[in-house]
Amino acid sequence: MATLLDAAAEARFRDDGYAVVDWLDPQELASLLVAVGEIHPAPPADSPWACDFYSEDPATKARVQEVIATAFGPSVERAFVDHHTYLHAFVVNWPGTGGGLPLHQHSSVVEEPEHRSAVVWCALADTTPTTGTLHVVPGSHRVQEGPKAERSPDWFEGHEDVLRDRHATPVYLRAGQALVFDNALLHFSDENRSDAPRLTAVANLAPRSAELRYYSWTDRGELEVYRLDPSFFLGAVAGDFEWAEPEGLELVGTRPARHAVPSDRELAGLLSGPRRPRRFRRKR
Numbered sequence: 497m498a499t500l501l502d503a504a505a506e507a508r509f510r511d512d513g514y515a516v517v518d519w520l521d522p523q524e525l526a527s528l529l530v531a532v533g534e535i536h537p538a539p540p541a542d543s544p545w546a547c548d549f550y551s552e553d554p555a556t557k558a559r560v561q562e563v564i565a566t567a568f569g570p571s572v573e574r575a576f577v578d579h580h581t582y583l584h585a586f587v588v589n590w591p592g593t594g595g596g597l598p599l600h601q602h603s604s605v606v607e608e609p610e611h612r613s614a615v616v617w618c619a620l621a622d623t624t625p626t627t628g629t630l631h632v633v634p635g636s637h638r639v640q641e642g643p644k645a646e647r648s649p650d651w652f653e654g655h656e657d658v659l660r661d662r663h664a665t666p667v668y669l670r671a672g673q674a675l676v677f678d679n680a681l682l683h684f685s686d687e688n689r690s691d692a693p694r695l696t697a698v699a700n701l702a703p704r705s706a707e708l709r710y711y712s713w714t715d716r717g718e719l720e721v722y723r724l725d726p727s728f729f730l731g732a733v734a735g736d737f738e739w740a741e742p743e744g745l746e747l748v749g750t751r752p753a754r755h756a757v758p759s760d761r762e763l764a765g766l767l768s769g770p771r772r773p774r775r776f777r778r779k780r
Contacts, residue, residue: 497703498577499614500676505575509614513637513681516667517575519618519674524567528620528697531563532586536693544592544688548585550734557730560584564697568616572701575676579614581699582708582726587617589628589685589694596628596685599656599664601636602700603739604643604679604711605724611706613679619669620695628688630675631664635767637678642754644680646739648713649755652682655763660684663767710742718750 500506505515520528535556540546548560564584572579582605589595606613623629636659640651652659659682667675677683679700688694702708708724722745732740758766 497611497705499579499612499703500575501577502575505676509676509678512634514632514634514667514675514677516669517571517674517676518672519571519575519616520567520672521570522672524570525620525672528563528567528586528618529695531560532588532620532695532697535560535586536588539588539590539592539693544590544595545597546586546588546590548587549583549729552733554730560586561730564699567697568618568699571674572616572699576614576701578704579701580704581616581701583700583729585698587696587698589688589696591688591690591693593687595687597683597737599633599652599660599682599684600737601640601644601650601652601682602679603646605700605708606643606702606706607709608640608643608680611703613700613702613706615677615679616674616699616701617677618674618697618699619671620697621671621692623667623669623694623696624690625666625668626688626690627692627694628686629666629668629694630683630685631660631666632675632677633659633663633682633767634665636663636682637680639758639766640680643709643711643719645711645713645719645753648711648719648753649757651755651757652763653757655758655760658760658763709748710739710745712742713753717753719753720747721749721751722746723748
């Protein structure tokens with residue numbers, strides 16, 4: 497099924513894995529600026545980067561969900577084809593050494609490729625080359641075959657430098673605009689070298705027709721598949737760049753786990769030319 501209602505944005509989302517859309521009106525933007533200022537008045541003691549996904553306070557997570565879901569609600573209905581939000585966070589990249597995120601891919605939450613999920617990364621202030629804006633690898637959302645599980649090996653292992661240097665592109669946004677990208681798209685951000693924090697509000701979305709899933713990689717060469725309730729993210733405390741263990745979730749099945757890393761030649765073929773990368777043969 498389609499993800500975005502606008503035909504041009506949908507075509508780019510399918511081919512490149514992302515699209516830029518006008519997202520918030522001035523009132524919605526103002527409400528989120530107030531909230532993020534109250535929740536994140538200063539950087540954490542140990543890092544210039546902060547994200548509510550990793551908060552240990554359920555009350556803070558609940559407030560963040562309410563304010564972002566409310567502000568994003570009209571745009572979700574206007575831009576998406578029958579989707580709902582299930583995870584919300586403010587992400588703040590403060591000036592200083594150690595901010596930003598390494599190249600990574602999100603874990604799957606729906607059965608792929610039958611369904612796709614998406615991320616809305618909304619700028620609450622203009623993003624520039626110095627503020628640590630997001631960089632994406634166009635077409636990389638089509639490489640992963642089947643669902644990406646939590647704690648699974650990365651298909652791009654060993655290719656990080658090539659992907660960052662030769663295939664990635666920065667995305668610059670005005671305040672109120674959003675980068676809408678496929679949940680499987682490779683992306684990263686750099687340190688903030690400006691004198692002001694980079695403020696963003698983020699929500700993850702999935703089709704209402706698709707059941708949410710938690711996929712967990714096991715040492716037995718299997719994927720454990722759990723039924724995912726969005727409330728899981730409010731109570732569970734995530735680790736460093738990974739979800740919490742799926743305690744309390746219903747196990748609905750297991751399947752063989754598959755993993756393979758493409759060669760340099762295969763990678764060049766996967767990401768070059770028209771943005772419809774070929775699949776490479778995967779091994780168990």
